[in-house]
Structure formats: C-alpha cells, structure tokens
Amino acid sequence: MLHPxxxxxxxxxxxxxxxxxxxxxxxxxxxxxxxTLHHDLGLTDLLVLSTCNRxxxxxxxxxxxxxxxxxxxxxxxxxxxVAAYFPYFDILxxxxxxxxxxxxxxxxxxxxxxxxLQISNQVKQxxxxxxxxxxxxxxxxxxxxxxxxxxxxxxxxxxxRDGAASTSYATLELVxxxxxxxxxxxxxxxxxxxxxxxxxxxxxxxKSFTDVTLCNRTRAKxxxxxxxxxxxxxxxxxxxQGMKDADVVISSISHDTPFFTREMVExxxxxxxxxxxxxxxxxxxxxxxxxxxxxxxxNIDAIQSKAxxxxxxxxxAVPQVRAIIAESIVGLSDWTKEMMVSPTIQKLKNAxxxxxxxxxxxxxxxxxxxxxxxxxxxxxxxxxxxxxQPVLQLKAACKRGEADQLIDxxxxxxxxxNQPTHA
Numbered sequence: 001m002l003h004p005x006x007x008x009x010x011x012x013x014x015x016x017x018x019x020x021x022x023x024x025x026x027x028x029x030x031x032x033x034x035x036t037l038h039h040d041l042g043l044t045d046l047l048v049l050s051t052c053n054r055x056x057x058x059x060x061x062x063x064x065x066x067x068x069x070x071x072x073x074x075x076x077x078x079x080x081x082v083a084a085y086f087p088y089f090d091i092l093x094x095x096x097x098x099x100x101x102x103x104x105x106x107x108x109x110x111x112x113x114x115x116x117l118q119i120s121n122q123v124k125q126x127x128x129x130x131x132x133x134x135x136x137x138x139x140x141x142x143x144x145x146x147x148x149x150x151x152x153x154x155x156x157x158x159x160x161r162d163g164a165a166s167t168s169y170a171t172l173e174l175v176x177x178x179x180x181x182x183x184x185x186x187x188x189x190x191x192x193x194x195x196x197x198x199x200x201x202x203x204x205x206x207k208s209f210t211d212v213t214l215c216n217r218t219r220a221k222x223x224x225x226x227x228x229x230x231x232x233x234x235x236x237x238x239x240x241q242g243m244k245d246a247d248v249v250i251s252s253i254s255h256d257t258p259f260f261t262r263e264m265v266e267x268x269x270x271x272x273x274x275x276x277x278x279x280x281x282x283x284x285x286x287x288x289x290x291x292x293x294x295x296x297x298x299n300i301d302a303i304q305s306k307a308x309x310x311x312x313x314x315x316x317a318v319p320q321v322r323a324i325i326a327e328s329i330v331g332l333s334d335w336t337k338e339m340m341v342s343p344t345i346q347k348l349k350n351a352x353x354x355x356x357x358x359x360x361x362x363x364x365x366x367x368x369x370x371x372x373x374x375x376x377x378x379x380x381x382x383x384x385x386x387x388x389q390p391v392l393q394l395k396a397a398c399k400r401g402e403a404d405q406l407i408d409x410x411x412x413x414x415x416x417x418n419q420p421t422h423a
Contacts, residue, residue, distance in 0.1 A: 003139055003336050005045060007098035008066045008089055011054035012112055015088040017301045021282035022077060023085070025050040026254065029076060031129055033057075036072050038135040041065060046135035047144075049105070049126045051119065052167075052195070052281035052300050053112050058102060060139065066091045099143065099332065103325045106147045107154055112303075113167050115160050115314040118194060120151050142335060150328040157324065160317040168198035170303045171277060175248050176208055178275050178296075184211055188234065188246035192216040192225055195279050196252035204229035213246075215239055244268050252279040258286040270294035279303070337398035344407050345391055347416040352383050 010023055025033060030048045037043045037059065045060035057069050070089060074082030092098040101110070106123045108115040127144045130136040136144075155161050179185035187209055189200050196216075203212045215234040216222040222233045234242040243249055243265075253259045260276065268274070270292065278285040278299045290297040356379045364372050390410060397406045411417060 003095050003339075004060050004062050005058070005095045005098050005139065005143075006061060006064065006066075007056060007058045007092040007101055008069050009054060009056040009092065009101065010085075010089050011056070011110070012301065014090065017281070017283065017299055019085065019088050020053070020055070022079065023050075023055045023073065024052070024281050025055060025076075027125075027129070030126070031133065033073065033076055034129060034133040034135050036076070037069065038133060041068055041072065043069075044135065045137045045140040045143075046133070047102075047123075047126050047130050047140060049123060051122050052279070054105070056105070058098060058140075060137065064091065064093050066093075095336075099329060100325075102143070103147060103150065103329065107151060107321055107325065108160075109318065109321060113170050114311060114318070116167055117161065118167065118198070121194075123147070138339070139336065143332060146328050146332050150324060153324050153328075154321050158317040158320045160314050160321050167279070167300070167303055168195055169202050171199050171250065171279065172202040172206060174277065174298065174303060175250070175275070176206075179247060182247055185209065185247040186211045186213075186245055187248045187250065188213050188215060188242050189250045189252075190215045190239065191251055191253035191280070191284065192221055193252050193254055196250070197225055199250060199252070199279070200225055200229050200231060204231055213242060215242060240264070240267070246274070248275045248277065250277045250279065251284045253284040254280060255284055256282060258283055260285040260289060262286055262288040262292060265289050265292045265295055277303075334398070338395055341394045341398055341407065344410060344416065345394060348390060348410060348414055349387060351414045351416060352386060356380070356383055 010020065012020065015023070025048070030050055034046055034048050037046055037048070037057065043059040043061055043065060045058070047056075047058040049056045049058075055073075057073075059065065059069070066089065067086075070086060071082055074085065079085065092101055102123075104110045106120055108117065108119050111119055123144075127136065127140075130140065175185070175187065187203060189196055189203070189212065192200065192214060200212070200214060203209050213232050213234045214222050214226050214229075215236060216225075217236050219233065219235065225231075226233045249260075251260060265276075272294060274295050276285050276289060276295060276297045278297065281300060283299060285297055285299070287297075289295060360372075360376065360379065363375065367375060394406055394410075
C-alpha cells in the first residue's frame with residue numbers, strides 16, 4: 001500500500017438536490033467538521049470539500065472510517081436517521097481511487113459542467129481550512145501542491161479551460177433560451193456570493209442583456225461588483241418591487257432555509273410568465289413556488305451544459321487532461337514510495353553515525369585537534385560513500401514495488417529495529 005489515503009463522497013451523480021442540500025456545509029460547518037474528524041476520530045491528511053454538487057471528505061487511516069465520518073456528518077447536520085443516507089455516498093477505500101478522484105474533481109473532469117473553473121478555487125479554499133486546522137500532513141501538502149501544478153499545466157497546455165462552460169455561464173445561456181421571445185428582458189440577480197458574482201460578470205459581458213440589476217443584503221458588497229460590472233443596484237428593502245418588475249429572478253442566496261416562499265411570490269400577482277432560477281444549495285426558492293400560476297422555477301440540477309461550443313472543445317481536450325493527470329500521479333506515487341523508505345534510510349544513517357561516533361571517541365583522545373578534525377571529515381565522507389549504494393538500491397526497489405524485502409534485510413543486518421528515525 002502506497003499510503004492509507006481514502007475518501008467519502010456524496011455528489012450529484014448519486015444524490016439528488018434535496019439530499020445534497022441537507023448534507024452541504026458552509027465554511028463555519030466545514031471548519032467544525034474538520035476539528036471533529038481530526039480530534040475526535042483521530043484522522044489525518046484531512047480535506048473537507050463542500051460545494052453545490054458535492055460534499056466529500058478525504059483522509060488518511062489504516063482502516064475504512066467512512067461509517068464514523070458519515071455518522072459525524074449526520075450529527076453535525078442534525079439528521080436523525082443517518083443510515084438512510086448511506087446509499088448516496090461513494091466509498092473510495094484505496095490510495096489509487098481516492099487520489100485519482102481528487103485530481104478529477106479539482107481539474108473539473110467530475111463537474112456537472114465539465115471544466116468548471118470554480119471547483120479548483122473551492123479545492124484551494126478547502127486546503128486552506130485544513131492547513132488552518134493543522135489537519136494536513138506531509139502527504140496532503142504534497143498531493144495538493146501536485147494538483148495545483150497539474151491545474152496550471154492543464155491551463156497552459158490544453159484547451160480544456162477555454163471558453164466559459166461554467167455553471168454561471170450555463171445560467172446565462174438558460175436565461176437566453178427562456179427569454180428568447182421577450183424584448184429586452186429584465187433580470188434581477190439576488191445574492192452575490194461566488195456563483196452570483198460570476199453570473200453578474202457574464203451578464204455584464206453579454207450583448208443580449210441590457211437590463212440587469214444586482215441586489216444583495218450587504219450593499220457594500222453589491223457596490224464593489226456593480227462598479228466592476230457597470231450594473232445598477234436595487235436596495236434589499238425594495239426587493240419585492242424588483243421581483244415584480246423582473247422577468248427573471250436569479251437567486252444565489254446562502255441560507256439554511258428557502259428565502260423565496262410561495263406566499264411571497266403569490267403576492268407578486270404574476271400576469272404573464274416569470275422565471276426563477278435557484279443556484280443555491282441548500283435551495284433558496286421554496287419548491288412550492290413553482291405551483292404559483294405563471295411562475296417557472298429552475299434549480300441547480302436544471303442548469304445543464306449550455307455552453308455547447310466551449311463544452312465540445314473541452315470534451316475534446318479530456319484525453320490530454322487525463323494524460324497530464326496520469327503523469328502527475330506517477331510523480332506523486334514515486335514521492336510517496338520514497339516517503340515509505342525514508343524512515344529506514346534515516347535509521348541506517350543513525351546506526352552508521354553511532355558506530356562512527358563510538359570509534360571517534362575511542363581514538364580522539366590520542367589525537368591533536370587538527371588530527372581529530374581530519375579524522376572526523378574522513379569518517380563522515382566514508383560513511384556517505386557506504387550509505388550511497390543502499391539508499392540508491394532502496395529508492396530503485398521502491399519504484400519497482402519491491403522495497404519491503406530490502407527494508408527487512410537492512411533492518412536485520414544493521415539492527416535497525418530499535419534505532420530512532422530522527423538524527
């Protein structure tokens with residue numbers, strides 16, 4: 001086994017939106033969950049990733065800890081019958097599966113909209129939380145930095161990130177389709193988190209929409225984005241009037257319970273058609289809103305891959321992306337294998353250094369300071385030359401997957417069992 005790295009994943013592939021929103025975690029919940037997993041379950045190399053499409057935990061442990069992780073997640077979210085949610089989770093119990101999966105998630109290969117740029121930033125954020133919690137060990141640090149380097153290669157060497165086939169761009173294309181028969185449709189964007197802000201940028205760049213308004217509970221945040229995108233702001237207290245005026249209301253409000261209720265929307269007295277698009281997880285638009293006459297609701301699962309040309313280009317680049325990932329995983333595996341033998345190498349160094357020091361102590365009293373210094377340099381050089389071949393052989397055996405036998409031989413030969421791994 002290269003490393004006891006594992007993962008537990010709940011994603012859009014198996015879990016519908018109503019399940020994902022029950023399980024989803026905001027930043028504060030992610031940080032609390034990291035603390036629980038690290039301190040109560042004793043897990044290391046931890047990464048907790050929660051987006052609108054997935055909630056995943058990556059960790060290192062000798063045995064599968066997924067039942068305990070899911071139980072802890074259920075407790076955090078206040079779910080009474082956690083066992084009922086087990087079928088929605090994928091358990092990745094091997095180094096190969098979990099590492100491959102994280103690479104594909106971080107590159108956007110596993111995204112609902114292939115190549116979605118947002119996920120790479122979300123992985124970086126999750127890694128920062130892990131580092132803040134002191135829950136990232138040497139392996140996770142190496143893995144994530146390898147992923148960031150791979151991401152850079154994918155951007156520089158392929159067309160996988162060309163175009164704008166993101167969830168936010170797919171939202172723009174959906175609105176274009178829905179309002180094709182409306183002259184100068186009026187669009188209201190409510191909630192300016194990461195996705196909401198990206199949606200505004202796409203609308204600002206689009207020549208199809210000239211009546212787009214921003215609305216956010218915190219006006220200061222809206223003002224920064226409005227200045228960037230040259231779009232007008234609606235004060236939050238005037239939201240109901242703005243909803244009445246709009247043909248399309250796009251919501252990315254972050255809230256535990258739906259903000260837009262059926263009762264609120266019924267008071268709008270919709271005369272023709274009004275489209276509500278919910279980009280939030282958990283949902284910010286009550287499911288019952290779609291029963292209001294004249295109102296059509298689309299949630300995150302309805303935002304399909306609309307950027308067809310960009311998406312086709314990205315799909316054509318997938319084999320090249322997979323090849324780059326494969327190269328990166330080979331390099332990571334070589335490093336991981338060397339990490340496995342580094343304790344043996346250190347013990348061997350310590351054993352030889354102990355012998356050298358004992359012999360130096362025996363003869364040093366009979367030497368002048370100058371002779372002792374020369375003897376110290378000679379014996380150190382000799383030790384390095386003796387060490388060189390076993391270290392090279394160990395690293396070569398690692399790459400062949402045959403290190404265990406050589407480790408056993410060296411351990412017996414030099415009695416390394418009781419040697420410390422530090423100098």
